[in-house]
Amino acid sequence: MKKIAVFGKPGSGKSTLSKALALAAGIPLYQLDSIMYKPNGELVDRGLFDEEHARILSSGSWLIDGVGPLSSFNQRLEAADTLVYVDLPYLTSYWFVTKRLLKGVVVKPEGWPDGSSVLKGTLASYKVLRLCPNFWNDDFNARLEALSDKKSLYIVKSVSELNNFVSRNIASLY
Numbered sequence: 001m002k003k004i005a006v007f008g009k010p011g012s013g014k015s016t017l018s019k020a021l022a023l024a025a026g027i028p029l030y031q032l033d034s035i036m037y038k039p040n041g042e043l044v045d046r047g048l049f050d051e052e053h054a055r056i057l058s059s060g061s062w063l064i065d066g067v068g069p070l071s072s073f074n075q076r077l078e079a080a081d082t083l084v085y086v087d088l089p090y091l092t093s094y095w096f097v098t099k100r101l102l103k104g105v106v107v108k109p110e111g112w113p114d115g116s117s118v119l120k121g122t123l124a125s126y127k128v129l130r131l132c133p134n135f136w137n138d139d140f141n142a143r144l145e146a147l148s149d150k151k152s153l154y155i156v157k158s159v160s161e162l163n164n165f166v167s168r169n170i171a172s173l174y
Helices: 014-025 032-036 046-057 070-079 090-104 118-134 138-147 159-169
Strands: 003-008 029-031 062-065 082-086 152-156
Touching: 003 014, 003 070, 014 029, 014 062, 014 082, 014 159, 029 032, 032 046, 046 062, 046 070, 082 138, 090 118, 138 152, 152 159
Parallel strands: 003 062, 003 082, 029 062, 082 152
Antiparallel strands: none
C-alpha cells in the first residue's frame, strides 16, 4: 500500500480518516481541496491543478483525499493500489456537513482550504449531496468491484467502521 485514494460524498469523514491513515501508514497526505483552491477560496487554474495532480500520481507514495474533477478522479482510481470508499448514509453525511459548519464558526474544518468560506463551502456541499445519487450509485459500485480485482478495495458504510478503520485495517494495508 503506497498509493491510496480516499473518496466519498461531502461530509463523510474522508479528511479525518485520511489524516489518521496517512499518519499510521507513513505516507504523504494530499487533501485535494488544498490543491484545488487558492488561499482565498477561489479555484486554481485547471492546468496548474492537472500538473500538480500528475506530479503527485507519479510520486512513489501518496494518499489523496477527495474527488475533484472527474478526469483526475478516474486517473487516481487507476493509479491507486488501495481504494477507500467512504459510503455513509446520506442522512449521516448531511449531519456531518451541518456539524462541520457549526464547528467551523470556531475552528477551521479538517482539510479545509485556507481562506475559504465555511458557509459557502457548506452550501456547495449540500448542493453536491443532492446530486450524489447520480454518481454514487450501483453503476459506480460495479466499477469499483471490477477495479478490486487489481487493487485493495475498502468500503466504509457506517460511522463505527469509519472510527475504527485505521486500527482494524492498518496491518492488512501494508
